[in-house]
Amino acid sequence: MAEHFPILVVIIPIMASFIILLLWRTKHRYEWHITTAATFLSFLISLSLLNTVFLSGPIRYWLGGWEPPWGIEYVVDSFSGYVLVVVTLVSFVTSVFAAKSVKKEAGEGRTVSFFALYSLLAGGLYGIIVTGDLFNLYVFLEISSLAGYALVGVGKKKRAIVASYNYLILGTIGATLYLIGVGQLYIMTGTLNMADLSQKLPAIFESKVIIAAFALFIVGLSIKMALFPFHAWLPDAHGLAPSVISPILSACVIEVAAYAMMRVMFTVYTPAFVFKVVPAKEVFLLGGGVAMLVGSYLTLAQTDIKRMLAYSSVGQMGYIILGLSFANHTGLVGSIVHIFSHAILKASLFLVAGSLIYKTGITEISRLKGMGKKMPLSMATFTIGALGMIGIPLTTGFISEWKLALGALEAGKWFIVPVILLSALLNAVYFGRVIEIVWFKTDEEEGHGHKEIGKHEKTSIDEAPLSLVLPPFILVSLSIIFGIGAFIPVTLAEKAASMLLGMP
Amino acid sequence: MIVQYENIIIKTISRILIPFIQIYALYVIMHGHYSPGGGFQGGVILGASFILLVLAFGAEASQKRISLKKLTVLASLGLLIFSGIGLVALLMGGNYLDYGKLPLPLESIPKIRAMGILGIEIGVGIGVMAIMITIFLAIASYETEGKND
Numbered sequence: 273m274a275e276h277f278p279i280l281v282v283i284i285p286i287m288a289s290f291i292i293l294l295l296w297r298t299k300h301r302y303e304w305h306i307t308t309a310a311t312f313l314s315f316l317i318s319l320s321l322l323n324t325v326f327l328s329g330p331i332r333y334w335l336g337g338w339e340p341p342w343g344i345e346y347v348v349d350s351f352s353g354y355v356l357v358v359v360t361l362v363s364f365v366t367s368v369f370a371a372k373s374v375k376k377e378a379g380e381g382r383t384v385s386f387f388a389l390y391s392l393l394a395g396g397l398y399g400i401i402v403t404g405d406l407f408n409l410y411v412f413l414e415i416s417s418l419a420g421y422a423l424v425g426v427g428k429k430k431r432a433i434v435a436s437y438n439y440l441i442l443g444t445i446g447a448t449l450y451l452i453g454v455g456q457l458y459i460m461t462g463t464l465n466m467a468d469l470s471q472k473l474p475a476i477f478e479s480k481v482i483i484a485a486f487a488l489f490i491v492g493l494s495i496k497m498a499l500f501p502f503h504a505w506l507p508d509a510h511g512l513a514p515s516v517i518s519p520i521l522s523a524c525v526i527e528v529a530a531y532a533m534m535r536v537m538f539t540v541y542t543p544a545f546v547f548k549v550v551p552a553k554e555v556f557l558l559g560g561g562v563a564m565l566v567g568s569y570l571t572l573a574q575t576d577i578k579r580m581l582a583y584s585s586v587g588q589m590g591y592i593i594l595g596l597s598f599a600n601h602t603g604l605v606g607s608i609v610h611i612f613s614h615a616i617l618k619a620s621l622f623l624v625a626g627s628l629i630y631k632t633g634i635t636e637i638s639r640l641k642g643m644g645k646k647m648p649l650s651m652a653t654f655t656i657g658a659l660g661m662i663g664i665p666l667t668t669g670f671i672s673e674w675k676l677a678l679g680a681l682e683a684g685k686w687f688i689v690p691v692i693l694l695s696a697l698l699n700a701v702y703f704g705r706v707i708e709i710v711w712f713k714t715d716e717e718e719g720h721g722h723k724e725i726g727k728h729e730k731t732s733i734d735e736a737p738l739s740l741v742l743p744p745f746i747l748v749s750l751s752i753i754f755g756i757g758a759f760i761p762v763t764l765a766e767k768a769a770s771m772l773l774g775m776p
Numbered sequence: 777m778i779v780q781y782e783n784i785i786i787k788t789i790s791r792i793l794i795p796f797i798q799i800y801a802l803y804v805i806m807h808g809h810y811s812p813g814g815g816f817q818g819g820v821i822l823g824a825s826f827i828l829l830v831l832a833f834g835a836e837a838s839q840k841r842i843s844l845k846k847l848t849v850l851a852s853l854g855l856l857i858f859s860g861i862g863l864v865a866l867l868m869g870g871n872y873l874d875y876g877k878l879p880l881p882l883e884s885i886p887k888i889r890a891m892g893i894l895g896i897e898i899g900v901g902i903g904v905m906a907i908m909i910t911i912f913l914a915i916a917s918y919e920t921e922g923k924n925d
Contacts (some may be wrong), residue, residue, distance in 0.1 A: 279872040287859050293852035297845050336865075336873040 274320065278333040278346040278402050281317045281356065282412075285310045286395035292388040303387040304374075308367045311394055315360040318398075322353040326764070332404070340404070341465035347404035351608070351768035355531045356401045358612045359524045362619045362747070363394045369623050369743040370516040373630050377514045378426050386426060386514075393419035393520065397528050406454045406540065407464045409532060410447065413496070417443045420525055424513040435508035442495055442505040449492030456485035457540075469540050477549050486550060489536045497529035499593060500563030503586045510582035515626025518578060522585045523619035527611050530592050534607070537596070538772035547599045556597035561691050563590030568698035576635050577625050580702060581618065584661065587695060588614045594688070595676050601769050603679025608765040610672035612754075616747045617660040617669060623744035624654040627736035637706055644711040646734045649741050651710050656748045658703035660755070663696045667755040671762060790832040797825040805901040809893040815900025819854075822901060823908030830909075835917060844913060847906045854903025861895045 288310035292303045324331060330349035334340060348356065367390065378386045396416025403409050421443065425436035458464055460481050461472045476482055491502075498506035510521050537546050546552045567587025574580035588610070595607030627650050628634060628643070644651045660667035663674075673692060680688040735741060754761050801822035808814030830838045862873040870877030875892025876885045 276866055276872065279866070283859060283862070283872065287856065287863075290852040290855045290859070293848055294856065296848055334871055337871045337876070 274324070275331075276333070277317045277321050277324075278331055278348050279335065281314045281321070281360070282346075282395055282399045282402060284313050284317075284395075285391045285398065286415075289388045289391035289395065292384060292391065296384045301384060303384045304367075304371050307370070307387045307391050308364070310391055311360065311364040311367045314394070314398060315357075315364045318353070318356040318360040321348050322357050322764075324348075325350055325353040326767070341463045341468040344408050345404040345465055345467070346402045347467070348402055349768075350764065350771050351534070352401050352531075354608065354764050354768050355528070355611060356398065358615045359397055359401060359528060360394075361750075362523045362615050363397070363520060365743045365747055366516055366519050366619060366623065367394075369519075369626065369740055371739055372737060373515050373626055373740065376630060377428055377516075382426065386423070389419045389423050390516070390520075392416075393423065393525075397524050400528050400532055404466050405464050406457065406466060406469070406536075409535075410451055410454060413447055413450065413529075413532070416525065416528070417447060417496075420517075420521060423517045424509045424521070426514050426517070427512045428514070429512055431508070432512040435505075435512045439505045439509040442502070446492045446495030446502075449488045449495070451492075453485040453488035453492065456481050456488070460485075466535070466539050470542055473541060473545070477545050483550060486536075486541055486545070490533065490552075490555075493529050493533040493536070494559075497526045497533065497589055498586055499559055499589055500566055500586060501559075503563075503567070503589075506586060507579055507582045510585065511576060511579035515622070515629050518582070518626070519619040519622035522582065522622055523615040526585060526589060527592075527615050530589065530611060534596065534772065538774075543599070543773050553597050553599050556593050557685070557688070560590045560592075560594030560597055561688065563587060564594065564691065564695040565590075565698070568695050568702070571702045572698065574702075575637055577628070577637050577640070577706065578622070578635055580637065580706075581621050581625060584699070584702070585614075585618060587699070588618065588661075590695075591672065591676060591692075594692075595679060598679040598683035598685065600679055600682050601766070601773060601775065602675055602682050604769040604772060605762065605765045606672050606675030606677075606679050608768050609668065609675060609761050612761055612765075613660065613668035613672045613751065616751050617657050617667075620653060620744035620747035620751070621657045621661070623740075623747070624650050624657065627740035627744070630740055631734070631736045637709060640706065640709050641713040643709075645714070647736060648733065649735055649745065653741070653744045653748050654710070655707050656752065657744070658707060660748070660751045662699045662703055665755075666752060668751045668758075668761065670755060671758045675762075786832050790828050794825050794829060797828070798822060801825065801901075801905075805897050806894065808897045809890060815897035816904050818897070819901040819904025820908055823905040823912075826905070826909050827912050830912070830916070835913065842909055844910065847910045847913075851903050851906035851910065854899045854901070854906060857899030857902065858896055861892060861899070865892070 288306050292306050295301050295303070321331065325348055330347060333346040335344040335346065338344070370387070370390070374383055374386050393416050396412045396419060399412030400409055400416065403412060421436050421440040424439055425433050427435070454464065457469060460476060460479065461469060463469055463472060473482065495502040510518050513521055537552070564587050567583060567590055571580055571583040571587065574583055591610050592607045595603040595610065597603070628647070631647065634640060660669040663669040673696060677689050677692050680686065680692070801818045804813035804821060805815055805818030808818065826842050829841065861878070864879070865874045865877045866872045868877040868879055875889040878888055878892050880888045880891050882888050882891065
């Protein structure tokens with residue numbers, strides 16, 4: 273059975289989605305149980321895959337027994353195994369959280385379709401990660417995106433539909449650009465298999481079509497990952513989506529798009545092309561740096577907590593792209609660790625925002641006064657998550673920023689180090705504001721604050737249910753565990769980076 | 777919501793045409809693996825025949841034959857047939873979707889493979905048909921969405 277794990281990790285959540293729909297009109301629906309079980313199974317499988325990959329090298333799985341490049345191949349190597357564990361973990365933890373939250377936000381009648389789409393989204397994301405075929409990647413990109421567009425529209429506010437529509441239009445443009453790139457590579461080489469392409473491409477590196485296809489890939493996936501000039505759809509979509517979907521969108525969907533971009537850059541086009549033939553270094557340096565600063569700057573102005581977290585993702589994507597621009601091992605390690613770090617931290621922050629909405633319905637930051645006393649565990653989780661995002665030592669956020677700064681110095685780009693510091697400072701300012709309001713501002717002004725926060729004012733502690741508090745807490749604890757035991761994510765990321773850069 | 781429009785010509789013609797459209801759809805599905813056609817194309821034609829039914833006789837009258845409830849079941853069933861065949865192949869010791877390993881009582885592996893692909897095409901056909909009609913009904917009955925649920 274173990275040799276089938278690469279396909280099972282994808283097919284279990286997708287089949288779960290069909291089974292949920294099949295049971296829709298029956299008495300026994302169990303939609304949440306099926307989703308959680310499926311994502312949990314996928315998580316266990318991905319752990320086993322990462323273990324196998326780490327001990328005995330990449331796993332290649334031929335779909336239908338057809339030998340690549342004719343058949344579709346699924347590849348789990350040190351990079352995809354690593355990202356797979358992160359994404360399956362976050363989607364499992366989020367689906368645990370979903371039990372209570374979805375019933376309240378989507379309404380009883382829509383939970384079945386919600387969880388069916390959720391499983392489909394998860395399956396699509398896992399598919400993007402494990403596939404070794406460019407066109408298959410596009411198919412999974414569309415599966416996950418279509419499920420994502422619909423799920424954004426479930427959001428409670430009316431504007432969620434508009435956000436979903438904008439996301440649909442821009443996401444489709446991104447996917448189309450990617451598809452045109454695939455078509456151009458196919459015309460030039462006659463193959464879609466990534467490993468095969470990387471063998472055939474070096475001979476025609478100078479061809480204009482190949483360079484144009486590269487540009488299309490980068491721009492298409494930049495839209496999908498909301499890199500700075502293409503980020504306009506993200507704050508609305510991530511901010512207005514249901515509480516359960518925001519963490520998946522911010523922690524998994526855009527990360528997986530970043531993963532796909534790195535896959536295309538390093539596995540399909542080799543580092544030799546990316547760093548020598550095209551000026552990718554300069555473009556990524558500019559794009560990443562500007563995204564970091566502008567993203568963090570825009571975050572400062574936000575008054576809605578979910579919108580603030582959404583804008584913060586724009587800046588965080590900048591970190592990942594910046595790491596690619598140094599063209600060295602350390603920078604890439606920084607990027608890869610940042611995928612992990614941002615995924616678990618942003619997911620936990622969004623989940624805390626979700627339990628806040630579940631309990632009080634408040635989303636404005638200014639109305640969170642005294643929340644630290646009312647929901648101490650949730651707010652403690654939020655605070656640790658925020659510290660991680662800023663990059664305080666002992667959290668994973670610190671490791672990735674440290675590696676990025678080291679990478680910048682190694683590449684001789686010392687002027688980037690202050691930019692990283694400045695961005696961390698901006699992070700500290702906007703998270704600090706929330707932390708201050710939550711913990712240090714009490715409702716001194718009697719009456720005013722009381723009326724706004726709600727009726728259950730008299731009780732001192734009014735924590736959300738355990739099933740809502742625990743999931744973000746687990747993610748934050750992981751961030752601290754791996755922030756102290758930094759050698760684990762760093763060793764895995766170093767292995768992945770060496771493989772991507774083609775170093776022994 | 778689409779209501780019935782009294783026109784004897786439209787009704788009679790569609791009553792005559794629908795069975796032929798459906799037989800043609802089945803032909804396209806069955807021959808997909810060695811001639812032009814396949815599950816998707818056949819499913820669309822099959823779906824179109826039901827859409828014609830709704831157009832000619834109104835959504836209310838066609839509820840007996842095709843309700844959203846049944847369509848949801850059919851859509852997920854079609855996709856489950858597809859992924860289920862892949863899973864059976866996996867359980868029989870092949871890779872996922874390796875039709876050659878399917879436990880069918882046929883003499884040679886190419887024949888088993890042909891049957892396996894036919895199964896996939898049928899699954900796709902059912903799924904596509906159900907989804908086509910669902911999309912049509914969802915758009916046609918937008919104002920009365922609440923009643924259907």
